[in-house]
Amino acid sequence: MSKIINSSGEEADFTKPLYVPIKRRSFFMYAGATAGATALLLSGCNDDDDAGVTPEGTVNVGSGSVGVLNYAYALEQLEAGFYTALRDGTYYKGLMAGSAEKQILDDLYYHEVIHREFFKAALTRDAASAMIRSDLQPNFDGIDFNARVTAAGSAKLGVLNAAKAFEDLGVAAYNGAGRFIATDTAGLNYLVAAGKIVSVEARHAALIRDLVSEGSFVDSDVVRIGTDGLEISKTPAEVVATANLFLKEGSKLNVSGLV
Amino acid sequence: MNILKLLADLAAVDSDSFERISGRRVVLASLGQNGRRAVAAAVPLALSGVLTKAYGRRSSTVLDAFSLALTLEYLESDFYTQALASGLVFPGTTKTVIQAIAKHEQDHVTFLQRTLRESSVEVPQKPKFDFTGSKNATQPALFADVFSNFSTFLKVAQLLEDTGVRAYKGQVENLMTDNDLLEAALRIHAVEARHAAHIRGMRRALGANVRYWVSPLDEDITTAPTAPVYADENAVKQAIVTTTDIILFPLDTATGVVTTTKEKAEQSIREAFDEPMTETVARRIASLFIYA
Numbered sequence: 001m002s003k004i005i006n007s008s009g010e011e012a013d014f015t016k017p018l019y020v021p022i023k024r025r026s027f028f029m030y031a032g033a034t035a036g037a038t039a040l041l042l043s044g045c046n047d048d049d050d051a052g053v054t055p056e057g058t059v060n061v062g063s064g065s066v067g068v069l070n071y072a073y074a075l076e077q078l079e080a081g082f083y084t085a086l087r088d089g090t091y092y093k094g095l096m097a098g099s100a101e102k103q104i105l106d107d108l109y110y111h112e113v114i115h116r117e118f119f120k121a122a123l124t125r126d127a128a129s130a131m132i133r134s135d136l137q138p139n140f141d142g143i144d145f146n147a148r149v150t151a152a153g154s155a156k157l158g159v160l161n162a163a164k165a166f167e168d169l170g171v172a173a174y175n176g177a178g179r180f181i182a183t184d185t186a187g188l189n190y191l192v193a194a195g196k197i198v199s200v201e202a203r204h205a206a207l208i209r210d211l212v213s214e215g216s217f218v219d220s221d222v223v224r225i226g227t228d229g230l231e232i233s234k235t236p237a238e239v240v241a242t243a244n245l246f247l248k249e250g251s252k253l254n255v256s257g258l259v
Numbered sequence: 260m261n262i263l264k265l266l267a268d269l270a271a272v273d274s275d276s277f278e279r280i281s282g283r284r285v286v287l288a289s290l291g292q293n294g295r296r297a298v299a300a301a302v303p304l305a306l307s308g309v310l311t312k313a314y315g316r317r318s319s320t321v322l323d324a325f326s327l328a329l330t331l332e333y334l335e336s337d338f339y340t341q342a343l344a345s346g347l348v349f350p351g352t353t354k355t356v357i358q359a360i361a362k363h364e365q366d367h368v369t370f371l372q373r374t375l376r377e378s379s380v381e382v383p384q385k386p387k388f389d390f391t392g393s394k395n396a397t398q399p400a401l402f403a404d405v406f407s408n409f410s411t412f413l414k415v416a417q418l419l420e421d422t423g424v425r426a427y428k429g430q431v432e433n434l435m436t437d438n439d440l441l442e443a444a445l446r447i448h449a450v451e452a453r454h455a456a457h458i459r460g461m462r463r464a465l466g467a468n469v470r471y472w473v474s475p476l477d478e479d480i481t482t483a484p485t486a487p488v489y490a491d492e493n494a495v496k497q498a499i500v501t502t503t504d505i506i507l508f509p510l511d512t513a514t515g516v517v518t519t520t521k522e523k524a525e526q527s528i529r530e531a532f533d534e535p536m537t538e539t540v541a542r543r544i545a546s547l548f549i550y551a
Contacts, residue, residue, distance in 0.1 A: 107470075110517050110527035117516045118531075121508050122499050175445045178431075179438035188432055189499070195428045196497070196532040198445065200472055202452035207471040210460060215356055217457045218363065223450050225359065229366030230446035231453070 057250050059132050061236075063257030065182045065190050066127040071236055072194060073119035074132060074253050075173055078243060079166050080116040081138040083109035089145025091159050101211065108163070108204055115197050122193065126186065137248040149212060160212050167205035168222055169242055174198035175233035180258045202231070235259075321437045322380050324430035327538050328444065329371040331426055333385045334545050335419050335451075336364035341390060345406035353409075353461065360454050367447050374440065387551040390415060392484070394550040401484060401547065413462045414480045418488050420455035421473060422544050424448060425492070425536035452533070474530045484547055487540045493529040 061070035086092050087109060095102040123131040142156055149158035157165065174194055181187040181194075206217035223231050236255035244252040339361035349357060375382045392401030404411045427448035434441040456471040463469050468478040475493045496507040509516045509528065517524040 104471075107527065107530070110519065110523070111472075111531040113517055114528055114531040118497060118499075118508050125499060171449050175442060175449060178435070178441050178445050181435070183435050188435060191431045191435055192428070192535060193497070193499070195431050195445070195448070196534060199424050199428065199448060199452035199533040200531055202449040203456035203472045206453035206456035207460065210457060215352065217453050218359060218450065223363065223453070225362055225366065227366060228370035228443075229363035229450060230370070230443060231449040233442055233446050 058252045058254035059136065059250075060254040061132060061257065062130055064180065065184075065187045066123070066130050067255075067257045068177050068180050068194070069119055069123050069127065069190060070130070070132045071177060071253070071255060071258060072174070072197075073116065073123060074136060075170055075239070075243060076112060076116040076119055077134070077136045078138060078246060079170060080109070080112040081136070082140065082143075082162065082166055082246075083112050085138070085140050085143075086145060086159050086163070089159065091146055091148055104207065104211070105163075108208075111200060111204070115200075118193070118197070122190070133251075137251040138246055139248045140246060142245065160208060163208045164205065164212055165242070167201055167208050169234070169239060170201045171198060171205055171222075172232050172234040173236070173239040174201065175231060176235050176239070177258070180236075320433055321440050322375060322378055323538075324433040324444065325371055325375055325440065326380075326383055327430065327541060328427065328447070329368065329375065329383055330386070330545055331423050331541065332364055332367040332371055332447075334388060334548060335423060336361065336368050337385070337388045338390055338415070338419055338548075339364060341388070342406055342412055347406045347412055348409065350409060356457065356461075360457075363450055363454070367450075370443070370447075374443070386549045388548050389550050390548050392547050397550070401482065410462075410465060410467075413458055413465070413467075416458045417455065417462060417469070417480070418485055418544075420451055420458055422488050422536065422541060423451040424455055424533055425488075426538070426541035427451065428533065429535035429537050429541065431535075470530070472530045473533060475526055485544070487536075487544055490540070492534045494532065494534060495525055495529055497528075497532055 059074065061067045061074060083105065086105060092102070092105060095105075120131075120134060140162075143159065143162045144151070144154065144156035145159055147154070147156070147158040148160055150156070150161045151158065174197070178191060178194065181191050205222070209216045209219070209222075218225075221232075223229065236258040240253040240255050247253065339357055343354070343357060343361060372382050387395070389395050390405045391403055393399065393403075402411050402415050405415050406412065427444055430444065431441070434444050459469050459471050463471075468476070469480075470477060473489065473492050481488055496509070499508055517527055519527075
C-alpha cells in the first residue's frame with residue numbers, strides 16, 4: 001500500500017473506496033464562521049454512510065466551500081462513471097487499438113477518474129463528516145453506448161454527444177460555482193484547485209465538440225460571440241436539472257444550499 | 260486578499276467610514292494600485308486617508324487582475340488581427356476558425372475595458388506588439404516567420420493561449436472577493452482553454468506531437484525566453500493546502516487512483532490539472548512581444 005499509483009494492468013480498483021489514512025483536520029480550524037456553522041449543521045445530522053441524504057431521497061451537497069466541493073465531487077463522479085461505462089460499451093470496444101479516438105477516450109477517462117479521486121481526497125481530509133456518498137448511482141439509460149453519435153430519430157444520445165453534454169455541463173457548472181466558495185484560506189485553495197480542473201474540462205469539451213463536428217469547439221451555444229466572448233455559466237440549480245437526468249432515484253442531487 | 264479581513268481592518272481603522280462605504284462595490288472594487296487614486300478622487304479627502312491606510316496593506320486586487328487580463332487580451336487580439344491582415348496563408352477552413360477566435364479576443368478586450376472604465380479605473384492603453392519577438396527589429400527575432408509560416412503561427416498561438424489559461428488561473432486570489440468579476444474571469448478562462456485545445460488540435464493535424472491539454476509528452480516548442488509558458492506546469496503531485504496542513508494528491512498511501520501503467524498514470528495526473536502562473540511570469544511572457 002505504499003505506491004502512489006497502482007501499476008498493475010487490472011481495471012478493478014475504480015469502485016473500491018480510496019484508502020486515506022490521514023488525520024482528519026477539524027474543519028473549524030480554518031473555515032470561516034459561516035462555513036463552520038454549516039459544517040456543524042451537516043455533521044450534526046449526517047455522520048455515517050447516509051451523509052447528505054435528505055428524507056426526500058436526494059443527495060444534499062450542503063453549502064459554502066464544502067457544498068461546492070461536494071457538488072464538484074458529484075459531477076466528477078458522474079463524468080468518471082460515464083467514461084467507465086463508455087469503455088464497457090460496444091462502440092469503444094470496437095475501436096482499433098491505438099486509434100486516435102480510443103486514445104482520446106482513454107485519456108478523458110483517466111483525467112476524470114483523477115478529478116473524482118482528487119475531490120474525494122480533499123473532502124476526506126477537510127470535511128469527511130459532510131462528504132456526500134462516493135457511490136452515486138448513474139442512470140445512463142438515455143445513452144446508446146453502441147453509437148458514436150446520436151442516430152437520426154433516436155431518443156438516445158450517442159457516446160460523443162453524451163460526452164459533449166457532460167463536458168460542457170461541467171465547465172458551465174464550475175463557472176457558476178466559484179461564487180459559493182468562502183473567501184478564506186481554505187476557500188482560496190479550493191478555488192485554485194477547481195480552476196486547475198475546469199480548464200482541463202474546457203479542453204475536453206472543445207475536443208469532443210470538434211470530434212462531433214469539426215470547428216464547433218466554441219459554437220454560440222457555449223460561448224457568446226459579438227458581445228463579451230464569455231462562456232456560458234450555469235447555476236447549480238440549472239446544472240442539476242440536467243445532471244439528475246443521469247442519476248438514479250436516491251442519487252439525485254439537491255443543491256438548495258448553493259444559492 | 261480576504262475581503263472580510265479587509266473590512267475588519269477598515270472597521271478597526273475607522274468604523275464610521277466603514278459603514279458608509281462597505282456596501283459600495285465600486286469602492287471595494289477600486290482598490291488597485293491605479294484604483295486607489297480613483298478612490299481618493301471619489302471620496303472625501305479625510306476618508307481617502309483612511310482608505311489608503313487600510314487598503315494600502317494589500318498590493319494587488321480585483322482590478323489589478325483585470326488590468327493584467329486586459330494586457331493579455333490585447334496581446335491575443337492583436338496577434339490574430341495582425342495574422343489575419345498579413346499575407347499568411349490559412350489552409351482549408353482554418354481562416355474561419357481563427358476569425359472566430361479573434362472575435363472572442365476582441366470581445367474580451369471590450370468587456371475588460373468596459374469593466375475597468377465602469378469601476379473608475381484608468382484603462383491601460385494597448386501596447387505596440389511585435390509577434391516576431393524582435394521588438395520592432397531591434398533584436399534577433401524569436402519567431403521570424405510567425406506571419407509567413409502557418410506552423411510557426413500556430414506555435415505562437417498555442418503559447419499565447421496556454422499562457423492566458425495559466426494567467427487567469429493565477430489571479431483567482433485577487434478575484435475571489437468579487438463574485439461577479441470572478442465569474443466573468445472564469446468564463447473568459449474557459450474560452451481560452453477551448454481555444455488552446457483547438458489550436459493544439461490544429462497543430463496535431465499538421466503532424467505535431469502535441470495533445471489538447473498540456474502533457475509531458477508534448478514536443479517542446481519553447482526556447483529560453485518562452486520556457487516560462489510551461490514551467491512548473493506538469494506537477495505530478497497536487498497539494499491540498501490549508502493554513503495548518505498540506506497533503507499531496509495522490510496520497511503516498513493511496514492506491515487505485517488510476518489503474519494503468521505507472522507511466523500512464525503519472526502522465527494523466529500531470530495532464531489532468533492546468534497550473535496557475537503568477538502575474539510576474541505572465542507579464543514577462545507578454546513583454547517578449549511588446550516594444551512600446
